Amino acid sequence: MDTSVILDSGHTAWMIVATLLVFMMTIPGIALFYGGLVRQKNMLSLVMQSLAIAGVVSILWVVFGYSLAFGTGYEGSGFFKYGIGGFDKVMLNGIGLDTLTATGIPEMLFVMFQCMFALITPALILGAFAERVRFAGFLCFTVLWSILVYMPMAHWVWGGGFLMEMGAVDFAGGTVVHVNAGVAALVMALMVGRRKDYRVGRPITPHNIPFVFLGTALLWLGWFGFNAGSGLAADGLAANAFLVTHIATCMAAVTWAAIDWVVNKKCTTVGACTGAVAGLVAITPAAGSVDLVGALFIGLITSAVCFWMVAVVKPKFGYDDALDAFGVHGVGGIIGSVLTGVFATQFVTGEGGVQGALYGDWNQLWIQIAATVISMVFSAVMTFVLFKVVDKLVGIRVDKRVEEEGLDIYEHGESAYDL
Template sequence: MDTNIILDTGNTAWMIVATLLVLLMTIPGIALFYGGLVRQKNVLSIIMQCMLIVCAVTIIWIAFGYSFVFGTDLMESGSRWGFLIGGFDKVLLNGITTGSLSAGNIPELIFVLFQCMFAIITPALILGAFAERIKFSGFLLFTVLWSILVYIPMAHWVWGGGFLQQMGAIDFAGGTVVHINAGISALVMAIMAGKRSDYKIGHPMTPHNITFVFLGTAFLWLGWFGFNAGSGLNADGIAANAFLVTHLATCVAALTWMAVDWIHNKKPTTVGACTGAVSGLVAITPAAGTVDIIGAFFIGLITPLICFYMVAVIKPRFKYDDTLDAFGVHGIGGIVGSILTGVFATQFISGEGGVKGALYGDWHQLWIQIIATVISIVFSAVMTYILFKITDRLVGIRVDKRVEEEGLDIYEHGESAYSH
C-alpha cells in the first residue's frame, strides 16, 4: 500500500451506508417482493431461498470469489487463465488488512463487502422464474454452482479488468453482470423446469399479499440508491447524478407501466405500478454513471413498454412459465438498459474525454454495448443449461406433484406462514 494515500472518511462513511442499502435489496426487498407475488402456501420458501443465498454466497465470496474477480496475479503473470479469473492472490482475503485501501480511498474490506452484496442479489433475482416448484436442495446446489461458474467470471470480465472492460463496455452498476446474467438464466430455468402443474396460459395466479409486493418494491427502490450511487465508490458528483437519474427513471417507468396497465386492463394496478418501477430501476443501472436526466427520462419511458409487451404478449404466446417475470422484467430491462446506455451516454456526465453514446455522435460505443449484451446472453444461457442438467442429475430440481399442490412451505420447511 502507498503510504502517501490517505483514507477518505467521507467516501468510507458513504460506502458503508451504500453496502447496507444493497443488502436491503435482497433481505427484505426481494424476499417481500417475490414473497408477496407467490401464493400463500409458498411464501416461506421464497424467504428461505433469499436467506440461503445471503449466507451461502457470502461465504463463497469471501473464501475465493472476491479474489477470482478482483485478484491480479494471473493477469499480471500473463497466464491464459487471466481471461477467466483474476487470480488466487486474495483467496480468504489474503494480504488485505485494515489499512488496505481500494479505489475511492476506502478500506478494501468495505469494497469486498460492497461487491459481495452484488454477488448476493444476482442469484436472488433468478428464483422468481421457477418459484413454487423447485426443491430447496436443488436450489442450494444450483445457486452455489451458478455463483461460482457464471457470476464470478462475468463480474471479472466486466469489472475486474477482463476483456469486456478492456473492450470499453459500460456497465456502471450491473446491467450485464447482474440483470442480463440473472434474467437470461431465469428464462432458461423456467423453460427447463417446466410449467407449474396448475398454470394456465394467459391467466396469472393471484398474488397472496400485494401489500408485501409494495413493501418489497419500496425496499428495492431505497436499496437501489446504494446499488447505483455507490458504484462510483466516491461521495461526489457522479454519485449525486446516479442518485438523481435512478429516481427519475424509476418514477417515469412506474407511471408508464401504470398507464399501459390502465389502457390494457382497464384499471391501474398496484402490482403493475410496482413492476414498472422495478423495470426502471433495472434499466437505469448500467447507465447511471453516464447519462443525464434526458437519458434517464427516455430509459424510464421505453423500458416498461418493452417489458410489458414481453410479459403480457410474448410470454403467453411462447407458453413458458416465468413465475414472477424475472426474465420479462430483469432480463429484458437489463438488455434494454445496456443498449440504451450506448445511445444516451453523454460527456456532460462522464466528463471531457469520457464516453458518449450514439445520440452524441459515438456509434462505436453503441456497438460495444450490443456486443457485450450478446456475449452476456450467450454465456449465461449456455452455462445455466449445463448447470441445470448437472443439478437435476445429482439432487433433482422439480418437487413432486403432491408437494407442489400442497405447498412448499409445509413439505420443504415444515412451517406455515399464517395461522388458520
C-alpha cells in the same frame, strides 16, 4: 498498497451506508417482493431461499469469490483476460485494515460492497422457478452458478477482464447482474417446466399485494446504494446516479401504470410496482454515464417493452416465468445496457469520457451490444449445463403432491399463516 492514497472518511461513511442499502435489497426486499407474488402456501420458500443465498454466497465470496473476480494473480495472462483474476486474495489474503482503494475507502469495505452484488444476482433468478423447485436442488444450483457464472462475469466486466478492456460500460450491474440473472431465469423456467396449474392467459393471483408494494419500496430505496454507491465515492457522480436512478424509476412506474390503465382499464398496484422495478433495472448500467434526458427515455422505453414482454410475448409462447424474472430483469437489463450506448454523455463522464450514439459515438453502441450478447450467450449456456448437472445429482423439481400442497410445509415444515 499505494501509499499516496489516504483514508477518506466521507467516502468511507457513504460506502458503509450504500453497502447496507444493497444488502437490504436481498433481505428483505426480494424476499417480500417475490414472496407477496406467490401463493401463501409458498411464501416461506421464497424467504428461505433468500436467506440461504445471503448466508452461503457471502461465505463463498470472502473465502475465494472476491479473489476470482478482483484478484490479480493471473494478471498479464490470457487466463486473466478471459477467465478469472486469480487466487492471490483467497481468504482476503493481503487485505489489511490500512489497505485502501483508489478512492480512499478500505478494501475490506469494497469487498463487502461487492459481496452484496454477488447476493442479489442469484436471488433475482428465484422468480423464474418459484413454487416448484426443491430446496436442495436450488441450493446446489445457486452455489455452482455463483462460482462458475457470476464470479467470472464480474471479473470480465469489473475486474480487468476482456469486456472491461473492450470498453463496455456497466456502471452498477446491467450485464453482470441483470442480463446474467435474467437470461439464467429464462433458461431455468423453460427447463423446469410450467407449474401444474399454470394456464396461459390466466395469471395466478398474488397472495399479498401489500408485501409486493413493501418489497418494491425496499428495492427502490436500496437501489440508491446499488447505483449511487458504484462510483465508490461521495461526489457529483454519486449525486447524478442518485438522480437518474430515481427519475428513470418514476418514469417507468408511471408508464407501466398508464399502459395498464389503457389496455386493462385498471391502474394496478402490482403493475406500477413491476414498472418501477423495470426502471430500476434499466438505469443500473447507465447511472454513471447518462443525464436527465437519458433517464427519462430509458424509463419510458424499458417500461413499454417489458410490459409487452410480460403481457404479450410470455402468453404467446406459454413459458412459465412465474414472477417475470426474465421479462423484467432480463429484458430490462438488456435494454438498459444497449441504451447506455445511446444516451451516455460527456456531460456526466467528463471530457474524454464515453459518449453514446446520440452524441456522435456509434462505436460505443456496438460495444454495448456486443457485451450484452456475450453475456446472454455465456449465461444461457452455463445455466443449461448446470441445470443438467444438478438435476442429475440431487434433482430440481418437486413432485406433484408437494407442488399441490405447497413448498412451505413439505420443504421447510412451516406455514406462514396459521389460520
